[in-house]
Amino acid sequence: MRSSSPPRRQAATVAWMAACGLVLLAAEARHLRARGRFTFRRAATILSRTGATPRTSEAAILFLDAIGRQIPAGATVALLRPGYEGYQDVEDAYMAAAGRLPNCRVVPSNIRAANPPEYLASFESPAPDARYLLVSRPPGGFLYRLR
């Protein structure tokens, strides 16, 4: 430890650091509070309070976990969200499903016309398709199997 700066300068700097630190802590606490109450209790999913639509994210993860228990390992599956079928939506759904369904072969939903996967998971809304049979309605969506 060394001490070679005037005490007044040091005191001013410590006061500045303390003030800035407290403001940042308060801003962080406010950020956390805006997304839910203060707690150290673990959330239901890893996205339960994250982003602009945390309820949707949480429901999607719970839905994927539920269908992951129903689809046999190695089966091909596509996740779609009716009404959200733009390029980025398809990619996002594909990557989210690829992570949550590691034992299945996840494919992007936009290939289903030409190369239908064995299972179709439709988040939130039904996705009626004559080629598919509804096999279950887990919370958050619909699971179909190729006839």
Add this chain to the structure above:
Amino acid sequence: MIRALEYAASLALVPVFGLSAVVAIDETMAFEPGLLAAAGCAILAVEMTFLSLMKIAWSPLVITAPLVAISAVSLPRLRRNRLRIGRAAGSSGLPAWSLVPGGLGVALVSMAAVTATSTSIDFVYFWGPKAQQFALHRGIDFAYLSARDNFLMHPDYPPLVPLVFAWSSLWAGFSWWAPILSAPFFVALSAWSFWRLGRRSLEGSILAGLSGLFAITLGYCLVVTNSLGNAEVFLVCWESQALALLTFQPQSKRRDLLASVMLCAVVLTKVEGAAFAMLTAAAFSVERRPAIRWGRFFRLAGIPLALLVGWIAIGHFEGIREAYSRSSPYGPFTLVHLPLVVSRVLAAGNYEAGFLPWFALLGVIALSPRPAASFRYLALSFLYFLFVVFCYVHGAGNPRDWILVSAPRLLLAPVAFLAFGAAAAWNPVESDRSS
């Protein structure tokens, strides 16, 4: 509970893996957890990549045995030098309360982690899936990375983060929670190394305040940018280890080599880590005599550069080159959007707090007795800012949304530069070290 213990055991082994490298270079640093963790992760990533290339399936035993054996070789050296190590690791004389400010910052990050308030979407989309797939495949799954459907998973991103997550998955199965819950530990490690290595250079109240402010700032920025689970948590921790060594340890070949091991972890963690490593190595090699300048630069940057070239070569041969390809995946270099990019990147530094993280650290520099001693760090911040701008001036599309989601995280490196710049400005011996 048993699964949590298995995770804890797998992560506790990582610093042990780093022991051999740290002790071989400087045994007095053998009890610095941040340095050991950075070295351990870098060595683990290199070994797991090597095993994958050799088509040897990963298992806890196959990975652990050689690394523990190598680390065990360093134990006699530790024993021989225990008095010297004990003196170096000895008490700082600082009261425990000096850790309280940093502890508060870490506590809020812990709350954000456990309540899933700041989870990174990149973790959900590619860091996590890659790690999970690698663990299931018992090796880096190059076929998975090169699959056409997975091109948005950034196949050639440096491998350290998914490899470390995969390592713990080999023990206890993949957990989506473990990487997020480990984030507060990395913030704590960053601040701890600042506090520990700075304790012989800075006056007690300045050290306590600055290390606390660093932990709070880092934690705050990671939380408001939704970075938990993302590679930034690792990156900024390794960057902090390198900067702590270069800022607080006297200039020597050993210090430079140890810092280069930290920079190895940096380049293996994220693409932008290469820019950090090269800029830092250049800034700490400034010297009038060319022979010394270049010698110092290659001591700092040589091994990280070799590892980076090795990873790019692997990407080339495995057909997964994307970020490191000659043509940017986002499009060719263009200055069409330059004014927009500059203004948006500057705005990204707001951090929902009116730029307070920057002003807080710049204020510490302005109030210091030797603000000029922080020039190197200010220059590094500015050069890194230019690098961030360079990243976004590619492609014909409007980069506004791209900047919005990623620039605040990229700017964490300049925040770290400023924190250590503030330390340099308050360090009475810093001016003696500047060449």
